Amino acid sequence: MKTLLMVxxxxxxxxxxxxxxxxxxxxxxxHFLGHIFNHVxxxxxxxxxxxxxxxxxxxxxxxxxxxxxxxxxxxxxxPPAFAKAAAGExxxxxxxxxxxTPGHASQPGVWFAGTSPQGLFxxxxxxxxxxxxxxxxxxxxxxxxxxxxxxxxxxxxKLHSIIVDPRDPAxxxxxxxxxxxxxxxxxxxxxxxxxxxxxxVEGFDRANVTFHDPHCVRLCPSRPDRLYQQxxxxxxxxxxxxxxxxxxxxxxxxxxxxxxxxxxxxxxxADTAWVLPMDGGTVWPRTSPxxxxxxxxxxxxxxxxxxxxxxxxxxxxxxxxxRQAMCGDSRDPVGLYFGTTSGELWMSGDEGRRWRCIxxxxxxxxxxxxxxxx
Amino acid sequence: MKVLIPSPLHSYTGRSQVxxxxxxxxxxxxxxxxxxxxxxxxxxxxxxxxxxHMRVFVNGDQVFELARPLRPSDEVIIVQALxxx
Numbered sequence: 001m002k003t004l005l006m007v008x009x010x011x012x013x014x015x016x017x018x019x020x021x022x023x024x025x026x027x028x029x030x031h032f033l034g035h036i037f038n039h040v041x042x043x044x045x046x047x048x049x050x051x052x053x054x055x056x057x058x059x060x061x062x063x064x065x066x067x068x069x070x071x072x073x074x075x076x077x078x079p080p081a082f083a084k085a086a087a088g089e090x091x092x093x094x095x096x097x098x099x100x101t102p103g104h105a106s107q108p109g110v111w112f113a114g115t116s117p118q119g120l121f122x123x124x125x126x127x128x129x130x131x132x133x134x135x136x137x138x139x140x141x142x143x144x145x146x147x148x149x150x151x152x153x154x155x156x157x158k159l160h161s162i163i164v165d166p167r168d169p170a171x172x173x174x175x176x177x178x179x180x181x182x183x184x185x186x187x188x189x190x191x192x193x194x195x196x197x198x199x200x201v202e203g204f205d206r207a208n209v210t211f212h213d214p215h216c217v218r219l220c221p222s223r224p225d226r227l228y229q230q231x232x233x234x235x236x237x238x239x240x241x242x243x244x245x246x247x248x249x250x251x252x253x254x255x256x257x258x259x260x261x262x263x264x265x266x267x268x269x270a271d272t273a274w275v276l277p278m279d280g281g282t283v284w285p286r287t288s289p290x291x292x293x294x295x296x297x298x299x300x301x302x303x304x305x306x307x308x309x310x311x312x313x314x315x316x317x318x319x320x321x322x323r324q325a326m327c328g329d330s331r332d333p334v335g336l337y338f339g340t341t342s343g344e345l346w347m348s349g350d351e352g353r354r355w356r357c358i359x360x361x362x363x364x365x366x367x368x369x370x371x372x373x374x
Numbered sequence: 375m376k377v378l379i380p381s382p383l384h385s386y387t388g389r390s391q392v393x394x395x396x397x398x399x400x401x402x403x404x405x406x407x408x409x410x411x412x413x414x415x416x417x418x419x420x421x422x423x424x425x426x427h428m429r430v431f432v433n434g435d436q437v438f439e440l441a442r443p444l445r446p447s448d449e450v451i452i453v454q455a456l457x458x459x
Contacts, residue, residue, distance in 0.1 A: 058427040058454040059382055059416040075412045081420035093419035 002373045003329050004069070006050065007339055008037030011363035013052055015070050022335055022349050025358050031070060039324055041100045042069070042371040043126070045108050051127045053097035053113070061096045063113075065127050069373075078129040080113050080121040082137055092117050092137075099324065100127075101162040104169030114159030118146045118176045122188070133188050142191075145179040145209045152178045160323060161217035165224055173217060173227070180212035181229065197245035199233040216263045216323040223270035226301075230263040230275055230323070237302050248302025252277070256289050256296070256307075262326035266334060266351075271301045274308075274328075274352060276338060278320040287318040295336070295352050311355035312346070319344070322366055329370040339365025375444065377406070378451040383417070386410040394450075399430065400440035402450065417452065427455040 005016035005025070014029030035054045043049040048069050055061040063076035085091025094115045103110025103122075113121040113130060120133040136142050136159075146157065157178040165171035170187040173194070180198075182191040193209045200211040213232035220226040225240040235249030235258045249258025259280030266272035274297045279285045288294070294309035319340040326338035336348045343362035348355045377394050379387045387410050394409065396402040400422075407414040417428045422440055424430060430437045431451040432444065444450070 056382060058425070060419060060425050062412065062416065077411070079415060081415070083420075085421055091421040093421050093423065 001331070003331070003335060004042065004371045004373050005337060005345070006040035006042060006367070006369045006371070007345060007359075007362065007365060008040045008052070008324075008367035009339075009343070009363040009365050010036055013037045013040050013054075014359075014362065016345070016359065022329075022331070022347070027359065028070060031073070032064065036096065037366060038096055038098045039100045039367045039369075041102065041369055043102050043111075044371065045102060045105060047371075047373060049126060051100050051111060053100055055096045061094050061115075063097060063100075063127055063130070067126075076123075076128050076130065080115055080119065080130040080132070082119060083132055083134070092119070094119060095156050097121075098158045099160040099162055101164065104164050105166070107169055110169075112162040112164070112172075112174075114162050114174060116152070116156035116158045118152075118157050118159040118179065120159055120162070120174060120188070135184075135188060135190055136182075142179075145193075146176060147178050147210055161214065163217065163219045163227075165219070166221060167224055173219070175214035175217045175229075177213055177215070178210065180209040181214050181217055194238075194243060195245075196243045197238075197247070198229075198231060198236060199247065201233065215261045218263050218265045218273070220265045220270035222266070222268050226270045228263050228265055228273050228302075230260050232259070232280075234258045235260075235263070235275055235302065246302070248298070249275075251298075251303060252296060252305050253307075256294075257281075260320075261323040262321050262338065264326055264328045264336060267328065267330040268332075269299075272297065272299050272351075273302070274326075274336060276321045276326055285318075286320050288320055291316050291318050293317050293319065295338075295348075295355075297352050308348075308352035309355070310353060311348075318342075324367040324369070325365050327368055327370050330372055335370065337368050337370055339368040341365065375402075375446055375448050375450060377402070378449075378453075380452055380454050382454055383413055383452070386413040386416075395446065396444060398440065398444060399432070399437060399442045399450075402444060403440065429453045429455055 003018040007014040012030035012033040017026040040052040050066040052064045062079045082092045099114035101112045109126045111123045120136045121130045161175040163173040172184040175181045180195040184191045200206045204211040216230045227238040229236040236245040252258040260277045264274045296305045319342040321338045329335040345359035394405040
């Protein structure tokens with residue numbers, strides 16, 4: 001078994017092919033040099049179809065597809081796009097596709113996409129033709145919760161963390177950087193907020209969905225009733241059927257805090273998860289705290305956290321890691337991977353105990369995904 | 375009519391100058407899309423707005439409306455705005 005890493009950056013996409021032991025990596029790229037890639041994802045259902053969410057600084061967004069693991073690419077026939085507005089109304093346009101999620105194992109060809117401005121889309125033909133979810137994109141309540149582009153992150157609010165319950169293709173989750181976490185039990189015909197227990201910025205009303213800023217939500221494959229979340233306001237865990245998120249980040253060291261973007265769950269142990277904190281103080285530098293990057297791991301569902309920084313820079317490292325730029329593989333021991341805002345690709349082959357840099361001098365990394373190839 | 379294509383769109387056309395036709399800019403873009411599938415959405419969004427960093431000139435004058443009439447003798451230049459980093 002070999003591991004494939006898919007790296008999306010501000011200036012192109014790269015693939016890293018690992019050997020069986022994950023010791024050496026063969027670099028393949030850049031693909032589409034100069035394009036901005038927010039996500040590159042392999043379809044686990046066929047092991048060969050890649051989707052890549054792309055745009056450039058000037059051109060509109062699109063999806064590139066490969067059915068041979070990146071040897072050749074073809075553009076989507078109908079990329080994600082909002083419905084055309086009625087005459088006299090101000091319609092929205094997709095600036096970029098931010099997130100890609102393959103559909104349920106029982107639904108080959110189905111994919112989901114999240115965009116900026118916030119929108120949810122679905123493809124049924126392997127990512128070539130995309131249709132909007134009107135239950136989100138055109139619903140007055142959801143539009144109100146999303147706010148305007150000005151309410152979002154600097155390069156636009158993001159719809160992300162689209163999750164399909166492995167037990168039920170009709171059970172979906174997604175999150176919005178401006179607008180909370182949401183759940184559907186009917187395949188997306190309707191959604192409802194799932195924000196109870198989550199904190200918001202001081203002075204705002206946590207009952208108002210609009211003020212919730214989830215950064216990354218993950219479902220535990222070994223226990224699909226458990227979700228973890230890295231939020232603008234802390235780290236949380238949710239054990240269904242409860243609707244109440246529990247702030248487990250309060251057990252993080254106070255000087256590090258529990259702010260960050262990514263979160264990774266263990267493929268076989270629902271009590272184990274990893275985060276990579278960033279500095280969320282003062283004007284939100286969004287760098288590693290004190291310039292000393294570290295991964296933090298819990299093995300008891302968030303009751304305690306352990307610092308894992310062996311091999312990482314000891315000081316003067318002012319990068320951070322974006323929400324879809326950290327991931328794990330499904331090997332034993334689990335391999336962990338992250339890409340930095342300074343263009344470095346790091347890995348651990350022993351579940352975070354030791355880290356090593358496997359690529360430097362890439363453009364700013366936006367996304368890292370890992371997949372196992374037979 | 376002659377249409378000059380900027381380098382970011384050469385992956386669609388394969389060259390910097392192509393022939394396309396239509397009585398309006400919208401029709402011209404539809405003809406370009408017919409010949410080079412996918413090219414229109416990179417220039418024009420789903421609300422029929424010319425994208426923020428794209429510019430269209432007809433006979434040297436910048437054009438903002440897709441309804442702008444065109445004549446067969448017109449020269450159309452598509453450029454990208456000088457932005458980026």
